[in-house]
Every structure is written in structure tokens, then in C-alpha cells.
Amino acid sequence: MSELSIFLEYSLLGLLSGGVMALLALSFVLVYKGTGVINLAVGEIMMLGAYLYYAAVVSFGVNPWLAFAGSLAVIAVLAIVIERLVLRPLSGQSAVSVLMATIGLASIIHGGVEAVWGGDTYTPPGLLPRTPLMMGDILIPGAVLGNFLIAFVLILAFVAFFRYSRTGITLRATASDPVTAATLGINIHHAQRLTWALSGLVGTVAGVLIASSVGLSPLLSGTALAVLAAIVLGGLDSVLGAIVASLLVGLIEALAAGYLGGKTRDLVPYVVVLAVLVVRPYGIFGSRTIERL
Amino acid sequence: MRTGVFHENYRSAERLWDSPTARAWMAAFTVALFALPFWGSDYVLAIACIVGIHLVATMGLNLTTGNAGLISLSHAAFLGVGCYTVSWLARQGVPFFIALPAAGGLAAILGLIVGLPSLRVKGLYLAIATLAAHFILTFIFREWDSVTGGVPGTSIPRASLFGFQLVGDRHNFYLIFACVFLLGLAARNLARTHHGRAFVAVRDRDISAEILGVNLLRTKLMAFAIGAFYAGVAGGLLGYFYGNITPEYFVLTLAVFYLAAIIVGGLGTVLGSVLGAVFMTLVPEVLRLVAHASSQWFPGIAGLLLPMGQVVFGLLIIGFLILEPHGLAAIWSRARRYFHLWPFRT
Numbered sequence: 001m002s003e004l005s006i007f008l009e010y011s012l013l014g015l016l017s018g019g020v021m022a023l024l025a026l027s028f029v030l031v032y033k034g035t036g037v038i039n040l041a042v043g044e045i046m047m048l049g050a051y052l053y054y055a056a057v058v059s060f061g062v063n064p065w066l067a068f069a070g071s072l073a074v075i076a077v078l079a080i081v082i083e084r085l086v087l088r089p090l091s092g093q094s095a096v097s098v099l100m101a102t103i104g105l106a107s108i109i110h111g112g113v114e115a116v117w118g119g120d121t122y123t124p125p126g127l128l129p130r131t132p133l134m135m136g137d138i139l140i141p142g143a144v145l146g147n148f149l150i151a152f153v154l155i156l157a158f159v160a161f162f163r164y165s166r167t168g169i170t171l172r173a174t175a176s177d178p179v180t181a182a183t184l185g186i187n188i189h190h191a192q193r194l195t196w197a198l199s200g201l202v203g204t205v206a207g208v209l210i211a212s213s214v215g216l217s218p219l220l221s222g223t224a225l226a227v228l229a230a231i232v233l234g235g236l237d238s239v240l241g242a243i244v245a246s247l248l249v250g251l252i253e254a255l256a257a258g259y260l261g262g263k264t265r266d267l268v269p270y271v272v273v274l275a276v277l278v279v280r281p282y283g284i285f286g287s288r289t290i291e292r293l
Numbered sequence: 294m295r296t297g298v299f300h301e302n303y304r305s306a307e308r309l310w311d312s313p314t315a316r317a318w319m320a321a322f323t324v325a326l327f328a329l330p331f332w333g334s335d336y337v338l339a340i341a342c343i344v345g346i347h348l349v350a351t352m353g354l355n356l357t358t359g360n361a362g363l364i365s366l367s368h369a370a371f372l373g374v375g376c377y378t379v380s381w382l383a384r385q386g387v388p389f390f391i392a393l394p395a396a397g398g399l400a401a402i403l404g405l406i407v408g409l410p411s412l413r414v415k416g417l418y419l420a421i422a423t424l425a426a427h428f429i430l431t432f433i434f435r436e437w438d439s440v441t442g443g444v445p446g447t448s449i450p451r452a453s454l455f456g457f458q459l460v461g462d463r464h465n466f467y468l469i470f471a472c473v474f475l476l477g478l479a480a481r482n483l484a485r486t487h488h489g490r491a492f493v494a495v496r497d498r499d500i501s502a503e504i505l506g507v508n509l510l511r512t513k514l515m516a517f518a519i520g521a522f523y524a525g526v527a528g529g530l531l532g533y534f535y536g537n538i539t540p541e542y543f544v545l546t547l548a549v550f551y552l553a554a555i556i557v558g559g560l561g562t563v564l565g566s567v568l569g570a571v572f573m574t575l576v577p578e579v580l581r582l583v584a585h586a587s588s589q590w591f592p593g594i595a596g597l598l599l600p601m602g603q604v605v606f607g608l609l610i611i612g613f614l615i616l617e618p619h620g621l622a623a624i625w626s627r628a629r630r631y632f633h634l635w636p637f638r639t
Binding site: 273 | 417
């Protein structure tokens with residue numbers, strides 16, 4: 001295999017895994033744009049979704065697609081409950097205390113998952129066929145390609161939803177200016193609840209996809225923290241930025257892992273985060289904020 | 294009957310403990326505490342040592358996050374930096390009274406570097422930056438075998454003073470609590486200097502603080518460095534206490550533990566750090582006792598201890614944030630006021 005095709009294979013794998021990462025990034029960005037909260041529990045919510053899917057399929061023998069739908073529904077309800085019980089009472093508090101509350105939330109879900117399912121690694125059944133795709137010398141595993149396609153379609157659907165549907169427009173209005181949105185008759189509590197539910201849904205899809213290709217263990221939640229690199233690079237409040245940056249971070253990660261060894265996978269995203277924050281704190285596409293007294 | 298504390302000059306108003314009663318209680322408490330090795334059981338002593346170490350680290354985080362309002366998720370990693378520094382220095386034959394400040398110093402320098410983004414970004418972005426720093430530092434703990442011993446860990450020679458080895462909890466107790474008292478007094482005193490007031494000003498509104506003449510750059514970096522210094526010393530004490538250490542100890546859960554401690558205890562006061570550290574150290578112990586007592590009915594419960602601890606930490610963080618944002622320190626002062634003013638109501 002030539003140098004070039006090795007490089008191409010690494011790059012393609014990176015871009016494809018970046019597509020799934022973009023789903024997770026979307027889950028962060030939705031909540032941040034909609035409610036101004038950085039949800040550090042995204043990784044745990046996604047992990048819980050994946051575990052629910054696994055439990056339904058393997059422990060209860062439900063059809064995979066049905067189990068998938070079921071776990072989506074449960075996570076959506078859970079996200080709404082979290083919004084009501086944790087985030088609503090804290091609205092108006094400083095960003096730092098809300099952030100700490102999401103850390104607490106992450107701790108609760110993580111502990112709960114470990115108490116129920118333990119620390120072992122499971123392999124949930126995939127939703128998609130696993131036939132690999134050969135392109136000349138380059139081999140792309142079927143699961144990676146399928147995950148990318150699902151992520152791609154879902155992200156397109158989301159972008160269309162936000163741009164064209166009435167509900168999507170109310171969500172955007174609430175995100176950009178809650179007070180004006182409320183004055184214009186938009187129920188902002190309802191909009192924020194919906195935002196959390198959508199974020200939970202996207203996270204769960206990402207969780208199931210990632211778990212079915214790399215295995216399911218409590219370590220899965222760490223994956224979401226690596227996505228922080230992507231959303232910081234893209235700018236916290238930009239959907240487009242999150243998608244582009246996810247692809248970019250996926251690419252960098254795969255190239256680093258390919259050429260410098262697999263261990264660097266744990267390190268590279270965080271180095272990217274620090275570098276971006278020092279050089280360009282609002283990311284590539286993020287909106288610069290000007291503070292006033 | 295005492296109804297309040299009345300000051301007649303600035304000197305008395307600025308005192309650390311402002312009434313004779315408070316001073317008497319504090320003295321009695323100190324004496325009782327330092328006599329603990331003579332009357333406490335081994336178990337009590339071991340717990341006291343762990344409380345002391347957590348207390349040092351909690352006071353540090355409380356200065357950075359509680360006083361200066363800069364959230365730090367890399368506190369566990371700073372603890373690790375201190376611990377590995379002490380372990381390396383102790384193997385070179387450096388005595389503890391040099392190794393501990395050196396551990397704090399190195400952690401403080403790293404704190405300065407991690408704190409650098411705090412100049413350009415704050416709040417949420419800062420949390421992400423410190424999170425990234427945590428993962429980079431713990432990566433180094435796992436991979437830099439020659440200093441940290443890698444994943445299997447490394448051992449730390451005992452501290453010794455004038456050829457007298459500090460072996461066992463009874464001796465380490467004095468080392469730990471000497472540090473606790475020194476650093477506690479330092480934190481208390483810092484809060485009444487202009488640096489301490491600058492921290493609070495930056496926390497409450499940093500742009501206003503800058504207009505009032507507070508140097509934002511210096512204040513924020515100082516808050517990070519001092520918090521990291523405390524963590525480094527705590528890490529060094531941890532090393533001397535356990536004798537060997539693995540990177541497993543410095544996980545993100547530990548950083549969350551300290552965050553929980555300052556939230557539960559009360560942000561921005563030394564009293565809050567003390568109450569929070571004691572409370573949060575005792576929570577896993579109580580859980581363990583409960584698990585031990587109920588193990589005959591639920592045989593598998595011992596394996597659930599760690600995850601249940603996480604659930605309880607999370608519940609405590611959220612519960613205190615929503616129901617009592619000022620923490621146990623506020624409950625404490627309410628109770629104190631009640632007894633002061635009894636039989637009158639507040």
C-alpha cells in the first residue's frame with residue numbers, strides 16, 4: 001500500500017468518525033444556543049441512551065429498531081425531567097453554578113449506569129450491515145460508513161428543521177433573545193423543554209452509533225468530552241462551526257493516532273482545545289461577544 | 294447575656310476571631326485536635342489524616358473558585374503534580390520541609406499556565422480549558438514512566454525530620470495538620486488583604502473591578518496559582534500519607550469531589566472549606582458503614598459503593614445548589630445566631 005493511500009485511509013476514517021462526533025457536538029450546541037448552558041452531562045446522557053438500547057435488545061430481546069425508538073423516547077422524557085427539576089430552578093443563577101449542576105448530573109448518571117451495568121465492555125448489536133467498503137487499496141469498515149451516513153442525514157434534517165419549520169423558528173427565536181421571544185407570544189419554557197429533549201435525542205443516536213462500533217462501557221462518556229475540542233474550535237454557538245470543526249478534529253485525531261500512535265488519541269483533542277482557547281477563544285465561527293457593564 | 298459583637302476600633306473589627314468566646318472555642322478546638330493522636334483510635338486517626346489532606350486541597354479550590362470565581366476542573370491534576378514532585382524529590386533525598394513547598398510551587402507554576410486562558414475567556418470557556426488541562430496532565434502521569442512510574446505507580450519514601458522517620462498515621466497526623474493550620478490561617482488572612490478583596494471584586498464583576506484599578510491579569514493568575522499551590526501541597530501530603538501512588542487516584546471524579554466539597558461547604562469562606570471537606574470525606578465512610586451493615590441482606594452491595602458514591606456526590610451538588618447555595622457555612626451561622634440570640638427570635 002502506498003504512502004498516499006495510507007494517508008487517504010486515515011483521513012477518510014477520521015472524517016467519517018468526525019461525522020458522528022458532529023452529532024454529539026450538535027447535542028452540546030443545541031442546549032448552549034437554546035438555554036445558555038454548557039451541558040457537561042451530554043456524554044453521560046448519550047451513554048445512558050446506548051445502555052438502554054443494549055438492555056432492551058440483549059436483555060429483553062426487543063427488535064433493534066424498536067429498542068432504538070424506545071431508548072430515544074426514554075431519553076427525551078428524561079431530558080425534559082432534568083430541565084424541569086435541575087435547570088429551571090437554577091435559571092438566572094451564574095453560568096458557573098449551572099455548569100456545576102450539570103457536572104453533578106453527569107456524576108449521578110455515571111454512577112447510576114455503573115451501579116446497574118458494572119464496568120464491563122459490551123458489544124451491542126449494530127443497526128446496520130457490517131460489510132466493509134473497498135475503494136482500491138482503501139478499506140472502510142461498514143459500521144463507520146453507515147454511522148456517518150446516519151449522522152449526515154440526521155444533521156441535514158436538523159438544519160432543515162431549524163431553518164424552515166415553525167417550531168424550529170420559535171426555537172431559534174428563543175435562543176437569540178428569550179425576552180423578545182416571550183413578548184411575541186412564544187412559550188419559552190416550552191421551547192427550552194423541547195431544546196433539551198432534542199439534544200437528548202441527538203445524543204442518544206450518537207451514543208448508539210458510537211457504542212455499536214467501539215463497544216459499550218462507562219468509558220464511553222469520555223468520548224463526549226473529546227467533542228469539547230470540536231465545539232470550542234467551531235465556536236460554542238454555531239451549528240455550522242460545530243459540524244465543520246467536528247470533521248476537522250476527527251481528521252486531526254485520526255492522523256495523529258495513525259502516525260504518532262494510538263495513545264495520542266487521548267491527548268490530541270485537549271491540546272487542540274487549549275491552543276484554540278489561547279489563540280482564538282471564540283472559535284472559527286462563534287460570535288464574538290462584547291461585554292458591557 | 295451576649296447579643297452581638299460590638300467593635301470600638303478598626304483593629305478589633307479586623308481580627309480573625311472577633312469575640313473572646315470565638316477565640317476561646319477556637320483554642321479549645323485546636324488543643325483537642327492536636328491531642329487526637331493520644332485518644333483517637335487508629336480508624337479515627339486515619340480518617341482525620343484524609344480529612345486534613347482533602348481540607349488543604351479544598352481550601353485551595355475555594356480560593357480559586359469560591360473567592361475569585363474562576364472555575365477549575367484541573368484541581369485533581371494539580372494534586373497529582375504535587376504528589377509526583379514530592380515522590381521524585383524524596384527519592385533524591387530532599388527533606389519534606391523543602392519538598393512540600395517545592396511541590397506546591399511547581400503546581401502553582403502549572404496553575405499559572407492553565408490560568409492563562411482565563412484572561413481571554415471566562416466562565417464556561419474557562420471550565421473547558423481547565424478540563425483540557427486535566428486530561429493533558431493525567432496523560433503525562435500515565436506516560437512519563439521515569440518520573441511517575443507510569444500506570445503501575447511509584448512509591449514515596451517516608452518523610453523524616455532530623456533523622457526521625459514519620460512512620461504511621463500518628464506522626465503523619467502532625468505533619469498534615471501543621472500544614473492545615475498554616476495554610477488555613479494564610480487563606481483566612483489573604484481574604485482580608487487587598488489581594489483577597491480583589492479576588493472577590495473580580496468574581497462579582499470583573500470589568501468593574503478593572504475600572505476600579507484591580508489588575509485583572511495579576512489577580513486572576515494569582516488566584517489560579519494560589520489554588521494550585523494548595524493542591525500541590527495536598528498532593529505532597531497525600532504521597533507521604535499513602536507511601537505509594539498510581540495515576541488512578543487523580544481522576545476527574547476527584548476534581549468533582551472537591552467542587553462538591555466547596556459547594557456543600559460554602560463558597561468563599563474557610564469555614565465552608567472545613568465543613569465541606571469534613572462532610573464530603575465522611576459521606577463515603579458512612580456509605581461504607583451502611584453497605585457493611587446491610588451486606589448480609591444485599592450480598593453484592595460492596596461492589597456498588599463507588600458508583601453509589603458518585604450518585605450521592607452528584608445529588609449533593611445539585612441539592613445544595615438549588616436549596617442552599619451558600620452551603621453548610623450558612624446553616625452553621627444560622628444555628629450560631631439562633632443560640633446567641635436565644636430566647637429571642639432572629
